[in-house]
Amino acid sequence: MTKKEYWYWLCSISELSQKKKEAILSFFSSPEEAFKEKTEAFSRLEILTNKDIERIDNSRKESSVQENYAKLKSKGIYFVTIEDGEYPEKLRNIYESPLGIFYKGKLPAKEGVNIAVIGARNCSDYGREMARSFAKELAKAGVGIISGLAAGIDGAAHDGALMAEGDTFGVLGCGADICYPVENFNLYLKMCMSGGILTEYAPGTQPRAYHFPMRNRIISGMSDGILVVEAREKSGSLITVDYGLEQGKNIYAIPGRPGDILSDGCNNILKMGAKMCTETYDILEDYILTCKKITKGNKKNDKLLEANEKIVYACLSRIPKHLNDIAKEADFPIGELASLLFQLESKNYIKQIRANYYVTDIV
């Protein structure tokens, strides 16, 4: 067995927690020695229960480890260990660095800025649009977008980055060969091509609730800054923020109206000192040396619009508005308004995000 296969063996015992794996490593000095050691030697480790030892015993089958390791290649999954040179440098510096990383696609570039864009799964249309547009603009400036490939904000952030043809990385709470949640399957496929899917769990590991807080430490660890788009008062996103603070990352948040329960989490961390973000530049200015400078002034000008289109465009904002309300404000009959909206939409000024709801489109 090769050295890497021994590492693979240790990383793929999914029932063992990070702490126990670290204890094994420090006790036996390398996975290879641990693999070859007698069962009794493990019982000297106090942290391990009898059940754990039984599991370790069951997993110590040379043929099946080799077989599974060979399968990684056919699944298109790469494996790097903490000893390898390709291992993301930023992850080495965090508490409880993952011992190995399974990934599809590629890993974030060594130099270059990565921003985590995170938020609620059950988000509003507004939040989704914000995440998408921030990710899109950041990606255009050459920033890698990291998130958790979950429903809601996460998915929108990845989607935005892909729209700008930028790099985007999703950190999973399950094996890299499992797409969870399934509705993001299209994103998952696209990200394997442009960006990467990362996880510390071996292929075949099912998503478990307790995997996700651990996954969050990787999201924050790999990024240079964390942008919270929409989060409730008690939200999983705030776990990521806590990790980020421990790891010394910049925290950004998009403010919401007080009383909007979807933004309570964001507003709270703003009060605690996170940086308020209303446009992409608020983030970029902190990293401007390493980023491609974005040229301001590609903002939409409405010179290309006809008079009536201008009236309708002026009624719209980032917050979704129903056709009825636009009609009331702009004072157009529905028939005429519908065609004006269609024209604006084809000129990419606005976007219909759900049936009969419109927002302004950015860039």
Add this chain to the structure above:
Amino acid sequence: MFSKVFSGAVHGIESRVVTVEADISDGLPVFDLVGYLGSEVREARERVRISLKNSGYRLPAKRITINLSPADMRKEGTAFDLPIAVAVLVSLGFLTEDSLKDSLFIGELSLSGEIKKVNGVLPIVYMAYEQGFKRCFVPAANVREGAVVQGIEVYGAENLIQLAGFLNKKIPLEPCMIKKEELKQGKEPYEVDFSDILGQELAKRAIEIAACGMHNILLIGPPGSGKTMLARRIPTVLPELSFEESLEISKIYSVSGLLNNNQSLIRNRPFRSPHHTITATALTGGGRFPMPGEISLSHLGVLFLDEFPEFNRNTIEILRQPLEENEITITRLTGTYRYPANLMLCAAMNPCNCGYYPDRSKCRCSSSQVRHYLGKISRPLLDRIDISIEVPQTDYKELNKQGKNETSASIRERIKRGRNMQYARYRNENIQFNSELSSKMLTSFCRLGKEEERIMEEAYNRLNLSARAYHRILKVARTIADLEEEECIGIRHISEAICYRSMDKKYWEQL
């Protein structure tokens, strides 16, 4: 002595002549009924015997045999009581055969000899007229229903004594006459009107278009946004019923026994709103002895299905074929029945389980829950719904606004004009409305100009439309153009139609 009397039986919403033959001969005293009878008809024996006795006729101790022919057609219902009694009276010599010339009888008898109301009078009288009968004797309680048919004398009899007295020319009885003009002008006003609804401009406009081209429509909105209110007002903007249409609807209602209070004709467009616990049979019609279901009761009117995803899946799926063919055929052992079902479907639903999506301050349904809820409606059914819109909650300001709202009457005028365009266009086709256009007809009736072609292509690519969605947009655009009395479909018609496009699968996946 042998005698013969005519009556009628309902089959579907049509009816057929039934001959009731009676014979009285020597033998053991028996009252026998034959002729493939349902149990209600068999029970007529007791009702007839006793009602004759209580009307003052004494039945002799002889063998009385009644035959209902054609003997191979199943006979149901209580309408044969009266013709059986009359046949017996003729056989006994209380009435002359001459007095029954060209006459047809229907009615149920009570033990006291009173003639009680029955279902299906209108289709039977109509059939009698077509078959060349001159007189119809029906229960007095149904006489106005039958008198709608012109060109035949319809008499309403209270009881057996009165009827026999008239046939013997001893008691005078006037046929009931309803003038055709009276029927035409007697339109009952609707209790509701579109001017009651504040705001909801989009929904009103969409309904106007749907009503003009008989497109099926789906309203999606949170509870309390006025979906039901809107749907209830759809019949008020549909053009008035013609006499023939009215007669057709009344026949269905007559068969179902829903013409109450001696009502002569249904003059308003039907609006049916069955509860979501409805069974498939009740919706489409059927049963051991088939009866019209809700889809036939809303013929030429509106079928409103509130809480669309809550309906039993099987129940809803059955709608597919009738929506396409505008009628439903029910086959039973006893025969095949055809009920018309040319209706406009209006469905309403919440956007998710709790009803408030996408308002995330109220809705905490996960996106997979929302998807699951929306997914309860099958694709083939959605494909039959041309227009679908979101109905948002009306805000307080809107509620208190004292504005000028358009009345149903003025909307109806526009719709009439739009429909005239369609009638003229399709006079050589076997369709009436844009919603019925097949994809083949689309190419000849919805031809687009160069610029319009380009817009459609752009929309097709940008919105990821399916071929079906593309066709639906064309149909709706055709109706919008018709509303403006335009011969050609313009860009604004297309772009408006796109706004009402039914939810494409890809569109729902964007959540």
